[in-house]
Structures are given as C-alpha cells and as structure tokens.
Amino acid sequence: MKKTSSYNSILVIVFAFMLLGAHSLSAQVLEKPTTVWTAACASDSFNQYDVSFRWNPPLVDAGNEFILELSDSNGNFGSPRELTRVGDKNTDFNFDFRFTLPTDVRGESYKLRVRSTSPVKTSPATDSYPMHYIDYGSPLLISQDGSGTIPPGGAISVCGGGSVTLSPHNIPNANTYQYNWYRSGTLLSEKSESITVSTTGMYYVELDYGSVCSGSANTLSNTIEISAGSSVGIAINGPNDIGLCPGDAGTLTTNITGVGLTYTWFKDGAIVSGPTLEGSTYNINTGVSGFDGSYEVEVEGAAACLERSAAVTVRNLGEFEVTRQNEENIVLLPSQTKTLSVTTTATTPTYQWYKDGSPVSGATNSSLDITETGVYFARVTENGGGCSALPLDSANTTVVSPDSFEFVVAYAGAYTECQNTGATISLSTINAVSNSGAKTDVTADLQSSFTYQWVHDGNTIGGETSRTITVSNFEDNGDYRLDGVLNSFNVSSNDLNIRLSKNTSLEITSNGTILCEGADAIVFNSSENLADETFEWLKDGAIIDTSSETITADEIGVYQLIIRTNDCPIVSNEVTVRTFDESLLVLDSPEDIIIIEGETETVMATGAESYEWFDTNNTLLGTQDSYNFELEGEYLLVANFGNCTINRVITVTYRDTFSIPNVITANGDGINDLWVLPNTYSRDENVLVTIYDERGKEVFSQSNYENNWPQSTTSFNKQNMIFYYRVTRGGENLKQGTITVIR
Structure with a gap:
C-alpha cells in the first residue's frame, strides 16, 4: 500500500464525514498541564499552587478564557470543578495558573486539565495527584468510648473474651474523617473514628490524609496500652433489694477493698461518684428526692479487668404514687352521671375527694360519682409502712357542661399539596366550648358518642360516617369537612383542602444531549399526548414554549416539561444539553x-x-x-x-527490522546521507535522541526524531569523524553507540 x-x-473519508455533519476539529492544541509539585497538602496556613500550561497557535478568539479544572477523587471529569480561569492569556502560549485547593478535597487520584471556551478545547489530563485539605492538624486524643478520660499511664486491662472501644474525643465531627489505626506500629484495616479491640498491644491513631499528606498533618494521637487482666469478682455487699426511708443512713460497700483498685459508682447507669482510688464505699443521700434507683460499681487497676458489679435496687419506703384512672377533661351533659377514680401504691391508703378546692362530704373512697361541673382531685394518705409521708394529691379532672362543641380535622400522616396521590383526613380534637368561649379538649371522653358525616364541596358523601376519610383519586380534589351530632348539639369542623396529583409519569426524551456545530438538531418529545393539555417547556427554569408538542434545543441548558391542565402540575424529568467535548x-x-x-x-x-x-x-x-x-x-x-x-x-x-546504523556517508549524493533509525525509536515524542561529538559535547538533541541528522547546517572539519549517540525514553537508556561520518 x-x-x-x-x-x-x-482525507477524502474525513472530508465526507465533515460534509455529513461531523464536528470540525480546530487547529489549536492544548498541551497537558505540568507542575513542579507532586502532591497538594493544603491547610489554612498554606494553600497556593501553580500549574504550568502551554498551548499552540493559531490564536484563540478574543473573548476566550482558559479554565483550570479539577477531576473527582478517582480522576474522572464527569462533573469537573473549576479552580480558576484567566481571560488575559489569549496571546501568551506559555503561562502559569495559580489556585487554592477547595476545603472539601480529600483523595489520592485527582487530575487537572485546562479547557478553553472559544474555541471549545480540552487539554489532556495530568497524571494523578494526592490532594488533601488538612482542616484538622493537631494531635488526636483517644480514650475508651471517646469519654475524654485517659487512664493513668494510658493502660487499660481487659478480661479474656472482653473488648474495649477506643475513639478520639477532641476532634469535631469525628465521623466525617477517615483514620489510620495502628497496633504496636502495624497499620490496621479499620478506617472509622472508633475501633473495638481485644488483642493486647499499643494502640494509636492518625487522620488518614493519604499516602503523602498524613505525615505532615501532625495528627498522631496518644498511645493506649491494652493488656490482659484477670477478673476480681467485684460485688456490692448485702441483699440486692434494699428499702430506705427518707433521712435514713444508707451505705453501699464492695466485697473487695485495700488492693489498689479504682472505683466508679453508678446510679441508673450514670456516674454518681469516682473514679476514686480505694473508693470502695458509697453513701446514699436519702435526704434528697429520687435517691431510689439501681446502683452498680465498676473497678479497674493494674492487672485487673475493667469490671462492673451486679446491680442493687434501692427503694424509697416512704414514697407512693397516685394515678388518675379517668380522662383529664370530661363533658357532663344534662341529667348525666360520670364516675371519677384513682389508684395508688400506698399499702394502707385513705381517700378524700375535693371539688373546686373544697372537700366533698362523705367522698372517702377511691372513686366518686359526679353530677356537677367543676375541678376534682383525690387526696391520698399513707397510714401504714415504716416511714411517715405527706398526703399526695391526684392529677386534676376538669368537668364541664358545654354551650357548644368544636371539631378540628387534620391530615393524618404526611401530606404535601400536589405531591401526594392519596390523603387521609381524621378528626383530631373535640373541644367543649363554654358560654365564655373557653375551650376544653374532651376528645377522649366523647369521640365515641357523636354520629358523623363527611361533606365534600358542600355535598354529603354516601357511606362516609366514621371519624376518618381517605381520598385516593385526583378527580375528588376539593374541600372536606366533618359534621357531627350528639343529642341537641350539631357540629361542623374546619374545612381542609385536598389537592392530589395525577398519578402519571411524565418523561421527555431527545435524540441527543450534546450540541455540536453542523450536527442534527436536538429534538425533545413528550411521553404524553399534549394535544388537549396546557403545558410549558422550560430551559433552566424559564418558560420557552407553551404551544409546541416538540421543541428543538439549540442552546445548552437543563430542559423540562410541565403539564398544568389539572389542579396539580405534572413535572417531567430533566434533560441536560451539554457542549461537545x-x-x-x-x-x-x-x-x-x-x-x-x-x-x-x-x-x-x-x-x-x-x-x-x-x-x-x-x-x-x-x-x-x-x-x-x-x-x-x-x-x-x-x-x-x-x-x-x-x-x-x-x-x-x-516495525523496521534493520539495526541502528553506525556509518553514514554525508557527501550529498542522496545515498546514506542521513542517520536513519528504525521506527521503534524514531517519530516517537517519548523517545529522546542525543548526539555528542568526540569530545563529549552535545551537538544534537531531539524528541520525536525525524531521521534528519546530520542537518544541512552541520559542518564536518575532518574527512572521517566519530560521534556518540544515546537513545532514551523517560530517562531510561534504550540504545547507545558510535556513528562514523565519512565525507
């Protein structure tokens, strides 16, 4: 061939495709950006980096800008981030960008590239760089469960089969970082902010800022030594259920004392004393309310496990409870009787009922039948047990006789107008309204006493006579209320409007999403027939067409369709049209x-x-x-x-099969005048050919060698001359030898 x-x-084929609408390629060449740095470890004290960039003519347009872009942490440019841009370098073929690293950058494989805007061109991407913004650069402090308490000497003993969780306690938002955990100098696989360990060793941690930046961040923590200990069998002396009266002396004592242990006392799981060396006793303050509860003690020490005792229950013998058994608010209708009642934990109680602050004569039982409105409570006195106690009143019960009632209906569950395809409305509150306008919530007392009827846009709904209604069809949108009847009382609730969306999935599609000069137009179509619909085509949120069933996109942007025929708009997916790259x-x-x-x-x-x-x-x-x-x-x-x-x-x-020649005859006869290399080494931009004279002085050096030495300007002052050559790729020596030039 x-x-x-x-x-x-x-060339004919390429030209044919250009005539068919192929994207024409401009002559400008954007070269791969270069840097003198190999990693970016930025912080608030240093965050300034330079990137060198070259490009080749012809000139770009006057309004062109060069944009330095950053990939994601995997080196992908699907959504590149702009670092900086310049608009005054359109006649400068070699210049530097200067940028600051964004504060959320953390990764090992970021890349850079340069993009021009007019014409639209993109350079090759750089090699991968570790890049980390070090927003926390102080030594970490670790402790058990991140409690902030570092044990004496930094040592924790664990029992066989037990474990300890270590976490840093001095870094904000600890769960947003990755970590390097070490045991006795060995890097572990755990990367989260905490580690649960049972193996003995020296544990410490640092923030993982990658292979290069972690060391310069200076976050290496203190060391916690995990050692194997033995169980001491800690327990609290005496019974596991203790009763005390207010004011009594109460002391808890452990079964092990005087062996150098540290004691921490807990009540209901919270620390109430310690950690204290040799703190083997705890005095319960029975003079304060709430001294009763569940008590435990935890011990630790040299060669002893971190160990907690079984719980001991302490009860207050002088404390009892009174519980109201009826509703808090009760409606008393004419000629109606209601019963109030209480229960108590007192062992030998007596009762006295009160109405509006005054005792009710003869009302000395745990229940009371009433026929009058007012505020009622029961006073209970403990007459037995080992402790004296003050009488205790029950919670109040308010009994009202209403002038009218009020219904309040509300949405049951989550509801958002024009987003839900179904909605439920339910009676939430029944208020008894006095002649003064005061309202009392009597929902629990009367919700089963009314008869109900739902009304939609002023019309009763057949069969809907419960306290709840569910609407599941957008054609039933409108105002809803609940009517109710009890004896001579007629009640209507507030109105609630329901606007459900039509359960239709609207999708727009196109024959392409990338704009390029000379190509077929991008046409958008709808999955729904728009002939009888009211609709809007949008680009970047702005209306661009309200009458065409299909549209043509001739600009980049985000396109969307909204149908507004019904109460609620139907919104399509978004399609992004981008510039060709x-x-x-x-x-x-x-x-x-x-x-x-x-x-x-x-x-x-x-x-x-x-x-x-x-x-x-x-x-x-x-x-x-x-x-x-x-x-x-x-x-x-x-x-x-x-x-x-x-x-x-x-x-x-x-591939050429001939060897590198070591003799040429530069006499101008057109035969063997040039030193011709096999194509394994010639015309390769990654291969550098360097030639030296007999004194070792460099006389020729060229990448992408064009088999063009000696050049016409080369002078030879001897009949026969010896030269030396070296062929390298990336600094690696491929071939070397001598060239004899015969004139």
Whole structure:
C-alpha cells in the first residue's frame, strides 16, 4: 500500500464525514498541564499552587478564557470543578495558573486539565495527584468510648473474651474523617473514628490524609496500652433489694477493698461518684428526692479487668404514687352521671375527694360519682409502712357542661399539596366550648358518642360516617369537612383542602444531549399526548414554549416539561444539553502504532455511544469499541456521541527490522546521507535522541526524531569523524553507540 495514496484516501473519508455533519476539529492544541509539585497538602496556613500550561497557535478568539479544572477523587471529569480561569492569556502560549485547593478535597487520584471556551478545547489530563485539605492538624486524643478520660499511664486491662472501644474525643465531627489505626506500629484495616479491640498491644491513631499528606498533618494521637487482666469478682455487699426511708443512713460497700483498685459508682447507669482510688464505699443521700434507683460499681487497676458489679435496687419506703384512672377533661351533659377514680401504691391508703378546692362530704373512697361541673382531685394518705409521708394529691379532672362543641380535622400522616396521590383526613380534637368561649379538649371522653358525616364541596358523601376519610383519586380534589351530632348539639369542623396529583409519569426524551456545530438538531418529545393539555417547556427554569408538542434545543441548558391542565402540575424529568467535548473520546493506544508483521495490536476506544472502523477504501471493518489491527496502513475511527461525531485517523506501520546504523556517508549524493533509525525509536515524542561529538559535547538533541541528522547546517572539519549517540525514553537508556561520518 502506498503511503501517499492511502493518506489521500483517508482525507477524502474525513472530508465526507465533515460534509455529513461531523464536528470540525480546530487547529489549536492544548498541551497537558505540568507542575513542579507532586502532591497538594493544603491547610489554612498554606494553600497556593501553580500549574504550568502551554498551548499552540493559531490564536484563540478574543473573548476566550482558559479554565483550570479539577477531576473527582478517582480522576474522572464527569462533573469537573473549576479552580480558576484567566481571560488575559489569549496571546501568551506559555503561562502559569495559580489556585487554592477547595476545603472539601480529600483523595489520592485527582487530575487537572485546562479547557478553553472559544474555541471549545480540552487539554489532556495530568497524571494523578494526592490532594488533601488538612482542616484538622493537631494531635488526636483517644480514650475508651471517646469519654475524654485517659487512664493513668494510658493502660487499660481487659478480661479474656472482653473488648474495649477506643475513639478520639477532641476532634469535631469525628465521623466525617477517615483514620489510620495502628497496633504496636502495624497499620490496621479499620478506617472509622472508633475501633473495638481485644488483642493486647499499643494502640494509636492518625487522620488518614493519604499516602503523602498524613505525615505532615501532625495528627498522631496518644498511645493506649491494652493488656490482659484477670477478673476480681467485684460485688456490692448485702441483699440486692434494699428499702430506705427518707433521712435514713444508707451505705453501699464492695466485697473487695485495700488492693489498689479504682472505683466508679453508678446510679441508673450514670456516674454518681469516682473514679476514686480505694473508693470502695458509697453513701446514699436519702435526704434528697429520687435517691431510689439501681446502683452498680465498676473497678479497674493494674492487672485487673475493667469490671462492673451486679446491680442493687434501692427503694424509697416512704414514697407512693397516685394515678388518675379517668380522662383529664370530661363533658357532663344534662341529667348525666360520670364516675371519677384513682389508684395508688400506698399499702394502707385513705381517700378524700375535693371539688373546686373544697372537700366533698362523705367522698372517702377511691372513686366518686359526679353530677356537677367543676375541678376534682383525690387526696391520698399513707397510714401504714415504716416511714411517715405527706398526703399526695391526684392529677386534676376538669368537668364541664358545654354551650357548644368544636371539631378540628387534620391530615393524618404526611401530606404535601400536589405531591401526594392519596390523603387521609381524621378528626383530631373535640373541644367543649363554654358560654365564655373557653375551650376544653374532651376528645377522649366523647369521640365515641357523636354520629358523623363527611361533606365534600358542600355535598354529603354516601357511606362516609366514621371519624376518618381517605381520598385516593385526583378527580375528588376539593374541600372536606366533618359534621357531627350528639343529642341537641350539631357540629361542623374546619374545612381542609385536598389537592392530589395525577398519578402519571411524565418523561421527555431527545435524540441527543450534546450540541455540536453542523450536527442534527436536538429534538425533545413528550411521553404524553399534549394535544388537549396546557403545558410549558422550560430551559433552566424559564418558560420557552407553551404551544409546541416538540421543541428543538439549540442552546445548552437543563430542559423540562410541565403539564398544568389539572389542579396539580405534572413535572417531567430533566434533560441536560451539554457542549461537545472532544476529550470524551479516549484511546488506550497512540494514534501512530508500530506492530511486528504477522502480529496483532488491539486498540480500545471509550467514551462514545457507538463506533465505526473504516479502512482507506471506506470499507466498514467493525462496530465494536475495539479493533484488532494486523495490516499496516491508515484507518479511520468514527465515534458517535448522539448527534455529534469525532473522527480519528490511526496509522499502523510495520516495525523496521534493520539495526541502528553506525556509518553514514554525508557527501550529498542522496545515498546514506542521513542517520536513519528504525521506527521503534524514531517519530516517537517519548523517545529522546542525543548526539555528542568526540569530545563529549552535545551537538544534537531531539524528541520525536525525524531521521534528519546530520542537518544541512552541520559542518564536518575532518574527512572521517566519530560521534556518540544515546537513545532514551523517560530517562531510561534504550540504545547507545558510535556513528562514523565519512565525507
């Protein structure tokens, strides 16, 4: 295959695709940004980084801006973050960006790239960088359960089978960080803010700011030594149920004393004393209310487990309770009798009922029948037991005779207008209203006494006669109220409006989401027939059309459709139209490939929706995301992104089999005048060719060597001269030797 003719064929194919609407590629080239730093460990005391950037002419548009973008922590640019932008470098082909690291950046594989706005171009991404904003840079303090109490000497003993949880206690929002936990110098797998351990060793922790930044953050904590201890069998002496009267002396004593243990006393799970060395007794203050409860003691010490005793219950013998058995508010209708009652824990109680603060004559039982309105309570006196106690009054009961009633209805459960597809309304409150307007909640007393009827927009609803109604159809939207009848009382509730959404899923679709010059227009369609609907097409939240059933997008933005025919609007999904970005297409190999004749090289493409591979005869070779190249020549890859297209020309060349020559005859006869390298080393931007004279002085150095030495300006002052060469890639020596130049 001839190189020239095949290349012209490829140009014809490319030109044909451009005529079909392919995205034209501008000539500007944005090079990969570079940095002198290899990691960004920012903080409030240092946060300033420079990035060097080069680009090649022709000039960009006058209004162009260069934008430095940051990937996510995995190196992906699906939603890049803008770090900084400049608009005054449109004639400067080599300049530096300066940026500050955002305070929420934490990760090991961030990348940078540069994007221009006019024309729209994107540079290759940099290699990965560890980047962390160190917002906490002080030594951590760890303690058991993060309590803040560091044990003496930093040592904790645990029993066989037991465990201890260690957590930092001096860092805000501890659960928002990742951690490096260590045991005796070995990094553990746990990454959360706490670790539960049972293995002996020296434990400490630091914040995980990655492979580079963790050390500079200075967050390494104190050390807690976990050692194996033995159980001492701690217990509280005496019975496990103790009764005391107010004012009595009450002392709790442990079964182990005088062995150097530290004691902590608990009441109902909360610390009431300690930790105290040799604090083996605890005096209960029975002179205060609430001294009764569940008491425990916890001990720890050298070679002793952290151990807690069984609980001891302490009761107040002079305390009893009185409980009202009827409702707090009661409605007394004409000629009606109600019964009030109380219960008590007193062992030998006597009762006296009161009405409006005065004793009721003869009312000395635990219950009372009433026929009058007022405020009632029962006073109970304990006449037995080992302690004297003051009488105790029950809670008040308010008895009213209403002038009228009030119903209050409310939504039952969560309800949001035009979001729910169903709603329930229920009677929440019945108030008895006096002639003065005072209201008393009598729901519990009377909710079963009324008869009910639901009303919708002024019309009674057949069969809806309970205290609750459920509406599940948007066609039943409207105002609802509840009517009720009790004897001569007729009651109507407040009105509640229900606006349910139509249970319809509205979806808009398009034939593409990426705008590019010369491509087919992006057209949006609705999943619902809009012929008889009132609707709005929106872009970025603003109405752009109210009459077209389909719309064409010619600008980037977020598109949406809203149908407003019914009470509640029906809102579609959002579709984002973006500007075409050539960097979406990624090849895992260079576009110039050198293969050994008879072998196969596979090229994988990613980022596009579909792919087509062509040879120079415009023959379709494949439609997968990869192709196996076996023959040399030029090939065309057409990558489709919806209605946008990228064309890439791939050149395949057989590897040269000749060796590096060590003699050339630079006499101008056109034969062996140039030092020609095999294509394994020539025309590769990653390979550097350097030539030295016999004194070791560098006379030629070129990446992407074009087989063009010696150049026409090279002078040779001898008939035969010796030169030395070195071929390197990334600093690694590939080949070296001598070149004899014969004139």
